[in-house]
Amino acid sequence: MRRLATPFFFFLIFILSLSACGSSGGGSTGNGGGGGAQQGLTSGNSYNSCPSSSSTSAASPASGNITLTVSGFSSSPAEDALVQQNLNKFSQAHPNIKINWSPIPGDYPTKMRANVASNTVPDVFYLTPDMSAQYISAGKVLDLTPYMQRDNVSVNNYYTSLVNPFTCTSGHVFGLPKDWNSLGVFYNKQMFQAAGLATPTANWTWNDMQTDAQKLTKNPGSPNSVYGISLSPDASRWAAFLLSNGGTVLNKNGTQATFNNNAGIDSLTYYDSFIKNNTGTLPTGVGSPWNGDAFGKQRVAMAIEGGWLIPYMTQTYPKVQYGIAPLPVAPNGKRANLIFTNAWAAYSGTKYPNEAWQLIQYMTGQDVQASQLHAGFALPTLKSLANDPYFTQNPGLKVMFDSASYGYADYYGPQDTAIHNALATALQSVMLNKQTPQAALNDAATKVNNQLGGV
Amino acid sequence: MATQPTSTSVASAPPITAEGRRRLRRGTDAPRGRRGETLAAYLFLTPYLIVLGVFIIFVSLYGIGLSFFKVDIGFTTPEFIGLRNYQFLFNQLSNIGLSDFWTSMINILKFTVFVVIGQTILALVLALILQSVILGKGVFRTIFYIPALTSSVATSLIFLWLYNPDGVFNYLLSLIHIQGKDWLNDTTFALPSIMALNIWTTAASFMIYFLAALQDLPKELLEAAEVDGANRLQVFWNITVPLLRPAIFFVVAIGTIGAFQMFDQAKFMTNGGPVNATLTPMLEIYNSAFGDNRFGLAAAMSVILFIVIFIVTLIQRRLIDPGTEQSSS
Numbered sequence: 208m209r210r211l212a213t214p215f216f217f218f219l220i221f222i223l224s225l226s227a228c229g230s231s232g233g234g235s236t237g238n239g240g241g242g243g244a245q246q247g248l249t250s251g252n253s254y255n256s257c258p259s260s261s262s263t264s265a266a267s268p269a270s271g272n273i274t275l276t277v278s279g280f281s282s283s284p285a286e287d288a289l290v291q292q293n294l295n296k297f298s299q300a301h302p303n304i305k306i307n308w309s310p311i312p313g314d315y316p317t318k319m320r321a322n323v324a325s326n327t328v329p330d331v332f333y334l335t336p337d338m339s340a341q342y343i344s345a346g347k348v349l350d351l352t353p354y355m356q357r358d359n360v361s362v363n364n365y366y367t368s369l370v371n372p373f374t375c376t377s378g379h380v381f382g383l384p385k386d387w388n389s390l391g392v393f394y395n396k397q398m399f400q401a402a403g404l405a406t407p408t409a410n411w412t413w414n415d416m417q418t419d420a421q422k423l424t425k426n427p428g429s430p431n432s433v434y435g436i437s438l439s440p441d442a443s444r445w446a447a448f449l450l451s452n453g454g455t456v457l458n459k460n461g462t463q464a465t466f467n468n469n470a471g472i473d474s475l476t477y478y479d480s481f482i483k484n485n486t487g488t489l490p491t492g493v494g495s496p497w498n499g500d501a502f503g504k505q506r507v508a509m510a511i512e513g514g515w516l517i518p519y520m521t522q523t524y525p526k527v528q529y530g531i532a533p534l535p536v537a538p539n540g541k542r543a544n545l546i547f548t549n550a551w552a553a554y555s556g557t558k559y560p561n562e563a564w565q566l567i568q569y570m571t572g573q574d575v576q577a578s579q580l581h582a583g584f585a586l587p588t589l590k591s592l593a594n595d596p597y598f599t600q601n602p603g604l605k606v607m608f609d610s611a612s613y614g615y616a617d618y619y620g621p622q623d624t625a626i627h628n629a630l631a632t633a634l635q636s637v638m639l640n641k642q643t644p645q646a647a648l649n650d651a652a653t654k655v656n657n658q659l660g661g662v
Numbered sequence: 663m664a665t666q667p668t669s670t671s672v673a674s675a676p677p678i679t680a681e682g683r684r685r686l687r688r689g690t691d692a693p694r695g696r697r698g699e700t701l702a703a704y705l706f707l708t709p710y711l712i713v714l715g716v717f718i719i720f721v722s723l724y725g726i727g728l729s730f731f732k733v734d735i736g737f738t739t740p741e742f743i744g745l746r747n748y749q750f751l752f753n754q755l756s757n758i759g760l761s762d763f764w765t766s767m768i769n770i771l772k773f774t775v776f777v778v779i780g781q782t783i784l785a786l787v788l789a790l791i792l793q794s795v796i797l798g799k800g801v802f803r804t805i806f807y808i809p810a811l812t813s814s815v816a817t818s819l820i821f822l823w824l825y826n827p828d829g830v831f832n833y834l835l836s837l838i839h840i841q842g843k844d845w846l847n848d849t850t851f852a853l854p855s856i857m858a859l860n861i862w863t864t865a866a867s868f869m870i871y872f873l874a875a876l877q878d879l880p881k882e883l884l885e886a887a888e889v890d891g892a893n894r895l896q897v898f899w900n901i902t903v904p905l906l907r908p909a910i911f912f913v914v915a916i917g918t919i920g921a922f923q924m925f926d927q928a929k930f931m932t933n934g935g936p937v938n939a940t941l942t943p944m945l946e947i948y949n950s951a952f953g954d955n956r957f958g959l960a961a962a963m964s965v966i967l968f969i970v971i972f973i974v975t976l977i978q979r980r981l982i983d984p985g986t987e988q989s990s991s
Contacts, residue, residue, distance in 0.1 A: 317952050324736035341955065345737035430828065430836070440936075491847040494828040624953050636937040639849055653760055
């Protein structure tokens with residue numbers, strides 16, 4: 208053995224010395240003057256730090272024929288077809304710009320990170336909120352503010368909570384919202400009728416939801432149980448109750464967790480009360496992977512989900528008659544909702560920043576936004592579409608659209624993923640009877656504060 | 663990680679190379695010819711050595727190097743931070759309940775102890791049954807081996823369905839009037855549920871090792887024991903088990919390494935939940951690297967996991983098979 212080992216190790220060292228030269232660091236952000244003390248374009252808190260430098264003037268149009276590579280995650284085939292159709296329309300209006308649309312299947316943020324590492328980022332792409340902090344502060348996405356100023360696109364055309372995740376602290380905008388969704392209470396009309404209950408009103412309260420859930424529950428704990436409501440242990444659902452109860456997830460600067468104060472503990476106690484009183488269940492408790500499945504199978508009478516449940520119900524459970532009510536009003540009289548959105552953004556290293564901007568402007572403009580609404584996929588990001596006739600035909604969508612004025616983006620800055628994970632663990636531990644709301648939220652706060660401190 | 667293939671070759675290679683060397687020496691006497699043959703041997707080995715060097719040795723050392731940096735791959739310039747990743751992790755030891763990494767370490771220790779004991783015993787029992795079955799041996803061998811052939815994602819999905827609160831297990835339990843649990847969403851039962859699945863899928867492949875070892879047992883010894891009046895149990899405990907020691911060590915060592923690296927079942931069935939009850943170090947490493955974009959921290963976790971596996975394997979070697987150390991050198 209030993210005799211063989213010596214040449215073997217020399218060989219290894221040889222290989223290692225060859226390959227060790229290969230490693231090098233990723234792109235540096237360069238240096239330069241600060242982003243400028245420009246007047247903030249948005250109100251509210253943005254937790255994203257600005258890049259150390261960004262171009263302050265808009266680029267001039269490129270000459271000749273050019274090709275823009277455009278990427279996003281693919282959703283349903285029908286939605287992909289609509290994106291393709293809208294991109295084609297843009298190409299027809301701009302004959303010199305060819306669009307190469309290549310959606311990324313699977314884990315989009317991970318795949319995009321690999322693209323950033325290898326410097327092969329598409330010219331225009333979807334920016335999700337959990338990507339935005341890193342992409343913005345590292346200067347990977349194009350600052351759209353100079354272009355918006357040049358072409359008179361005011362950020363006030365869009366709902367503030369939709370633009371917030373894609374701006375940095377100085378108010379510069381790096382992405383415009385492509386569409387959005389929020390939460391509503393989906394309720395089963397037949398079950399409400401059978402229980403002799405009136406359908407939820409627009410002003411129903413936390414208490415109303417509790418008493419309704421109680422009356423809708425049958426045979427809890429048995430194999431043929433039906434519960435009042437399905438609640439998932441997910442920060443992207445519970446945080447709506449936290450916010451309406453006057454709580455916040457982080458403090459104003461995004462440096463500290465604040466969800467473990469009284470507003471947080473009370474809202475979690477309320478959220479968990481459905482489980483403790485056996486008037487609600489986790490979706491897994493009735494064998495479903497998510498709320499929508501439990502609702503479609505009619506194992507629960509209510510579910511808190513977003514607009515994505517509408518096409519799912521039409522396709523999978525077309526016979527279920529349901530309505531959509533807004534989230535109930537908290538005891539303090541306040542309401543809140545969570546807003547889920549993604550943006551169109553451009554790569555800062557693109558050769559054609561002006562054309563990339565033109566595409567973003569088109570995709571977030573009136574025509575495309577209206578086409579998305581009329582196809583029923585998602586809500587439009589422009590305030591100007593608030594009175595579109597489509598809403599009168601679909602009052603459920605209108606309920607969710609109205610939350611734009613009182614909803615908050617479900618996004619908490621650079622540590623977004625860690626915060627969501629810590630809160631999910633806390634919610635699980637409370638809803639599975641392992642910890643009290645107070646103890647679980649304190650533990651989550653400690654974890655989040657450690658993360659915010661960082662390595 | 664890189665540990666599995668290397669230790670496989672350590673355990674199985676010595677007899678082959680010793681044999682090869684002997685044949686080499688017998689074949690040619692001239693030193694020049696021997697050097698030529700050695701060269702030829704390395705030439706034949708080159709493709710594998712390149713693969714080994716690039717994809718195992720280099721990558722492992724790169725990972726160790728990465729653990730001293732703050733790296734987010736592509737966004738900011740990597741920053742050398744010395745031992746701060748390790749410091750961050752070891753500081754969390756002061757409150758293990760709040761640390762995902764150390765929680766995952768405790769989970770995997772429990773998991774490994776139960777899975778390794780379970781799969782070794784089950785594999786041995788299956789092998790002994792097959793050894794004594796005469797009719798339909800091939801059929802049973804195939805049936806026992808099917809779980810090892812099925813992709814672990816597929817078995818995970820099947821068990822996901824079996825463990826469902828409305829699933830098959832709870833139906834069977836309801837027949838004997840026992841109210842089943844929501845197995846995978848119960849903090850007490852989630853990890854044992856995955857242990858059971860893991861034992862079931864891995865025992866089959868280890869059964870093959872035991873079968874091979876049982877086949878090699880010297881018949882004279884067993885017959886001699888029977889002639890001396892030992893009963894079957896005595897033969898098993900005093901002859902079979904001691905003779906199987908190298909095989910047992912191999913199975914336990916490989917089983918331990920595999921158990922420590924459990925990822926797919928935790929990822930697909932529970933994603934580490936509920937309340938981190940099934941979070942494993944590999945899943946936590948994956949989450950830190952690809953979820954939180956902290957590649958340096960994830961690399962530090964990998965190094966700690968490697969050291970733990972390494973120490974555990976060394977201890978096992980001393981405990982189970984003290985003989986191998988002398989025989990291999």
